[in-house]
Amino acid sequence: MNGTASTTSSPYLGKTLMANFPQPENVNAAQWRAVSAPGGRLLIIAGPGTGKTHTLTYRIFCRLKDLALPQKFCVITFTNKAAGEIKERVRSLCGEEKAGRQLTVGTFHSFCWQILNEHAQDAGLPAQLQCAAPPDIAEMAKAIWPQTTAAQRKNILALVSSWKSCSYTAPVPDEVVVYNRELRQRGFLDFDDLLLETLILLRKNPVLLREIQNGYPEIFVDEYQDINPVQHDLLKLLVGNSGGITAIGDPNQAIYGFRGSDTRFFESFSGDFPGAQVMTLQENYRSGKNILSASSQVIEKNPDCQVPALTAQMYVDGRLTIYEAATDKAEAEYVVHNIEKFVGGTSMFSHDSGRVDSHAEGEWSFGDIAVLCRLKAQMRLLVKAFEQLGIPSHVSGQEVSEEAEGLDFICPSRYDDITLDVEKVTLMTLHASKGLEFPVVFIVGCEECLLPLHWEKMVSDREEERRLFYVGMTRAKERLFLTRARKRVLFGKTYQPRISPFLTDIEDSLKDYEEAILRSKKRKKEDEQMSLF
Amino acid sequence: MKYYADFHIHSHFSRATSKELNLEHLFVWAQIKGIQVVSTGDFVHPGWLKELREKLVPAEDGLYRLRPDLAKPMQSRVPPACQGEVRFILSAEISNIYKRMDKVRKVHNVILAPNLSVAEAVQGRLDEIGNIRSDGRPILGLDSRNLLEIVLESDPLSFLVPAHIWTPWFSALGSKGGFDRIEDCFADLTPEIFAVETGLSSDPPMNWRLSQLDPFVMVSCSDAHSPAKLGRESTILETDLSYPAMYKALKDRSDKGLIGTVEFYPEEGKYHYDGHRQCRQRLHPRQTIANKGLCPECGKPVTVGVMARVEELADHPDGRKSPNAREYFSLIPLPEIISEARGVGVNSKAVQTVFMEMLAKLGNEMAILQHIPVAEIQKVSGSVIAEGIRRMREGQVEIAAGYDGEYGKIKLFSEDERDSIDNQLTLFG
Numbered sequence: 001m002n003g004t005a006s007t008t009s010s011p012y013l014g015k016t017l018m019a020n021f022p023q024p025e026n027v028n029a030a031q032w033r034a035v036s037a038p039g040g041r042l043l044i045i046a047g048p049g050t051g052k053t054h055t056l057t058y059r060i061f062c063r064l065k066d067l068a069l070p071q072k073f074c075v076i077t078f079t080n081k082a083a084g085e086i087k088e089r090v091r092s093l094c095g096e097e098k099a100g101r102q103l104t105v106g107t108f109h110s111f112c113w114q115i116l117n118e119h120a121q122d123a124g125l126p127a128q129l130q131c132a133a134p135p136d137i138a139e140m141a142k143a144i145w146p147q148t149t150a151a152q153r154k155n156i157l158a159l160v161s162s163w164k165s166c167s168y169t170a171p172v173p174d175e176v177v178v179y180n181r182e183l184r185q186r187g188f189l190d191f192d193d194l195l196l197e198t199l200i201l202l203r204k205n206p207v208l209l210r211e212i213q214n215g216y217p218e219i220f221v222d223e224y225q226d227i228n229p230v231q232h233d234l235l236k237l238l239v240g241n242s243g244g245i246t247a248i249g250d251p252n253q254a255i256y257g258f259r260g261s262d263t264r265f266f267e268s269f270s271g272d273f274p275g276a277q278v279m280t281l282q283e284n285y286r287s288g289k290n291i292l293s294a295s296s297q298v299i300e301k302n303p304d305c306q307v308p309a310l311t312a313q314m315y316v317d318g319r320l321t322i323y324e325a326a327t328d329k330a331e332a333e334y335v336v337h338n339i340e341k342f343v344g345g346t347s348m349f350s351h352d353s354g355r356v357d358s359h360a361e362g363e364w365s366f367g368d369i370a371v372l373c374r375l376k377a378q379m380r381l382l383v384k385a386f387e388q389l390g391i392p393s394h395v396s397g398q399e400v401s402e403e404a405e406g407l408d409f410i411c412p413s414r415y416d417d418i419t420l421d422v423e424k425v426t427l428m429t430l431h432a433s434k435g436l437e438f439p440v441v442f443i444v445g446c447e448e449c450l451l452p453l454h455w456e457k458m459v460s461d462r463e464e465e466r467r468l469f470y471v472g473m474t475r476a477k478e479r480l481f482l483t484r485a486r487k488r489v490l491f492g493k494t495y496q497p498r499i500s501p502f503l504t505d506i507e508d509s510l511k512d513y514e515e516a517i518l519r520s521k522k523r524k525k526e527d528e529q530m531s532l533f
Numbered sequence: 534m535k536y537y538a539d540f541h542i543h544s545h546f547s548r549a550t551s552k553e554l555n556l557e558h559l560f561v562w563a564q565i566k567g568i569q570v571v572s573t574g575d576f577v578h579p580g581w582l583k584e585l586r587e588k589l590v591p592a593e594d595g596l597y598r599l600r601p602d603l604a605k606p607m608q609s610r611v612p613p614a615c616q617g618e619v620r621f622i623l624s625a626e627i628s629n630i631y632k633r634m635d636k637v638r639k640v641h642n643v644i645l646a647p648n649l650s651v652a653e654a655v656q657g658r659l660d661e662i663g664n665i666r667s668d669g670r671p672i673l674g675l676d677s678r679n680l681l682e683i684v685l686e687s688d689p690l691s692f693l694v695p696a697h698i699w700t701p702w703f704s705a706l707g708s709k710g711g712f713d714r715i716e717d718c719f720a721d722l723t724p725e726i727f728a729v730e731t732g733l734s735s736d737p738p739m740n741w742r743l744s745q746l747d748p749f750v751m752v753s754c755s756d757a758h759s760p761a762k763l764g765r766e767s768t769i770l771e772t773d774l775s776y777p778a779m780y781k782a783l784k785d786r787s788d789k790g791l792i793g794t795v796e797f798y799p800e801e802g803k804y805h806y807d808g809h810r811q812c813r814q815r816l817h818p819r820q821t822i823a824n825k826g827l828c829p830e831c832g833k834p835v836t837v838g839v840m841a842r843v844e845e846l847a848d849h850p851d852g853r854k855s856p857n858a859r860e861y862f863s864l865i866p867l868p869e870i871i872s873e874a875r876g877v878g879v880n881s882k883a884v885q886t887v888f889m890e891m892l893a894k895l896g897n898e899m900a901i902l903q904h905i906p907v908a909e910i911q912k913v914s915g916s917v918i919a920e921g922i923r924r925m926r927e928g929q930v931e932i933a934a935g936y937d938g939e940y941g942k943i944k945l946f947s948e949d950e951r952d953s954i955d956n957q958l959t960l961f962g
Binding site for chain 1: 548549628630631632637639662663664666667668671672673674675676679700702703709710938
């Protein structure tokens with residue numbers, strides 16, 4: 001794929017649209033090409049730190065300017081947070097009124113929920129739609145399959161969800177039949193149903209489909225690498241032969257394959273939406289060049305990686321530090337002590353005892369620092385280490401969960417935020433870190449078994465794990481620490497993992513090895529003793 | 534009544550503090566030191582607040598006393614000449630570390646509460662936003678201004694005092710983690726600040742050189758991390774013995790209740806001069822400037838101390854007096870005077886023995902340092918110590934200033950002098 005792919009104009013684009021405002025200063029040339037690209041069909045490949053949301057919002061703004069009332073644009077995001085951000089940014093560009101009147105921004109689920117609510121009868125659904133929350137489902141599953149263990153039910157539910165979102169064209173498994181019968185009896189839809197039922201409704205009701213297509217002449221989709229087959233089919237249906245679509249995302253950051261997301265849809269985009277252009281944003285405005293080079297070296301080893309490497313635009317070089325701790329506990333202490341140093345000491349004691357030398361200048365505060373790990377199980381030791389030193393930290397659980405996002409639009413008050421703005425070190429899983437950035441990032445547990453995850457029954461797709469690691473690395477702006485323990489206790493078992501193979505993909509000249517201080521002191525002492533004899 | 538108050542100390546729940554920092558020992562040491570109103574410290578810590586609830590009983594409005602059954606057995610450890618009433622006032626210190634205007638700010642603030650339920654309410658608010666359990670002086674990523682807001686919302690009589698405002702690392706005006714103006718730190722809520730703590734390394738005259746500090750009164754506290762350091766700096770008041778009266782004396786400029794402060798010689802503080810402790814480089818601010826702010830030994834920037842920082846922010850020359858100025862008395866802890874007079878270490882047995890002897894025969898340390906006539910002291914302590922106290926009262930003190938975390942070193946006598954002053958007389962009566 002590359003940015004100069006030629007275009008044949010799609011039917012929707014009988015009228016060629018050129019930029020209707022001058023290139024703003026904060027939009028670079030490649031971004032501007034995407035923002036102002038004529039034609040309603042465009043795929044933008046936007047790597048980490050290339051200004052994805054920025055470009056998308058400017059493009060929405062650009063297209064919005066020419067839109068005739070009463071039509072609207074539909075912008076689909078994967079989280080409500082992203083929806084809020086895009087809404088806010090477009091609003092600041094074109095004013096509240098226009099943005100409010102001509103823009104529908106939300107998740108796939110909220111969009112489908114709205115359609116189903118308005119056309120429940122056509123869909124053969126009860127007028128008072130109810131969406132089952134996870135506890136409802138769990139309780140129901142227990143009633144349907146009383147003989148099973150919780151783990152078994154979890155597997156069955158995963159199978160049901162997978163069929164509904166990925167393989168609904170395959171024969172219906174018995175479990176789905178039983179499950180759906182019970183679910184409907186209880187007057188519920190589940191979250192996967194919102195999408196699937198909408199798809200079925202629109203397929204059998206061309207008049208309604210046309211009505212919606214006319215109401216939304218263009219669709220914008222964020223995080224395109226995360227869409228699953230049912231979402232893909234829905235988009236194809238909604239865009240139809242004449243609609244416009246702008247999709248943006250990064251196949252190198254696809255980390256939800258286990259939930260049915262499929263990066264194939266990147267490759268099939270031009271086929272799915274004839275006449276589409278593909279453009280790539282390559283200028284990274286986030287990471288120092290050493291960090292960016294190291295991340296590129298990791299992702300390039302992915303046999304599917306076809307996106308050209310990013311170029312660093314930041315002035316800082318960035319620094320990548322590798323640290324090997326004797327144990328997982330020592331690893332956690334290393335992380336926390338470094339954070340104390342970065343903040344320039346957090347107590348008088350740390351200065352007076354010389355634990356932080358007096359040259360240490362506090363450049364960063366707690367909010368600038370994130371500690372990322374593969375599994376939530378790794379967090380316990382880190383939380384403990386933070387508590388011991390009294391450093392403010394919080395475990396961020398904002399992992400993208402469709403259920404949570406689903407609940408959010410049904411009862412939005414749940415996320416009303418009344419907490420004071422307090423800075424803390426962020427502790428989160430690699431999955432949860434997507435879309436965020438921090439001046440200082442630690443990725444702990446860079447070991448085989450964890451990265452890529454391969455722990456007893458937990459086996460994962462190696463290349464998806466690589467992308468996950470890449471996502472983590474590219475969160476860092478100035479300092480990136482990759483740490484590992486030579487001995488780790490996980491789920492009650494002790495093991496001695498080797499270093500993560502991803503680390504060996506990074507050339508040595510980019511790595512700064514930091515030694516365990518205690519070890520080197522001991523070694524020094526031994527050296528001195530040796531010289532005595 | 535006239536009394537000495539120490540609003541800022543710590544409990545054994547704070548990091549790097551003595552295990553003896555419990556209410557019983559504070560009760561004993563407050564009497565020995567001559568402090569009548571002593572802070573509980575650390576009320577934000579749940580474990581400590583629980584102890585406060587268990588061991589304190591209400592005394593006058595907003596003040597507490599140690600439960601009588603706990604006080605009684607401890608009283609035998611206080612020399613009868615020192616015995617007196619001790620009241621506790623609720624205070625705590627918060628370490629606020631956060632970013633403001635693109636710079637990391639590290640500011641310590643002392644907060645005071647008028648009673649235990651208000652203290653508990655403040656604790657509850659802070660518990661929601663951070664970890665208050667692993668350190669008696671919790672580190673919160675909370676803006677000082679927002680802490681002040683929480684404090685003000687808790688009760689009309691709750692207040693906040695920016696702690697040791699000149700300390701380089703952790704203070705409102707510090708060279709490393711602070712602001713150039715108090716109002717930059719507390720923004721719109723600045724008018725709610727009415728007192729600032731000078732800290733060990735600065736004394737009132739240094740602070741009077743800044744017009745921006747004119748709206749505030751100076752308070753002094755020990756920030757003690759062990760009971761023996763209690764009252765090394767303190768605040769002198771003359772009011773009814775109650776929290777509201779004290780509050781009014783500090784806040785109301787027409788109130789005459791705030792007499793002044795007891796101060797360290799600022800040179801004795803850990804951050805008076807500039808320098809590098811690890812490189813053993815002690816620099817007068819003039820030398821620092823001559824050296825372009827770099828350490829002559831390692832070439833890295835030195836820790837800029839309080840004197841230089843005051844010079845940087847001051848808009849008046851030496852000798853200017855603030856309209857809100859009160860009296861101040863520069864004292865040296867008695868054990869240090871004894872140590873100087875005898876030429877032995879401050880922690881030595883000999884110093885301890887003389888110190889206890891003097892307390893038993895003369896009264897509490899504050900009285901010895903400030904009020905008891907030298908002639909009377911001489912009868913108990915001998916000529917050299919008495920002469921040392923006289924010199925201290927007169928300000929005839931030589932001090933190698935502290936720098937980069939190293940306390941300053943007092944010099945009251947030269948070697949020859951110590952020998953020439955007859956200390957054979959009357960050492961032990």
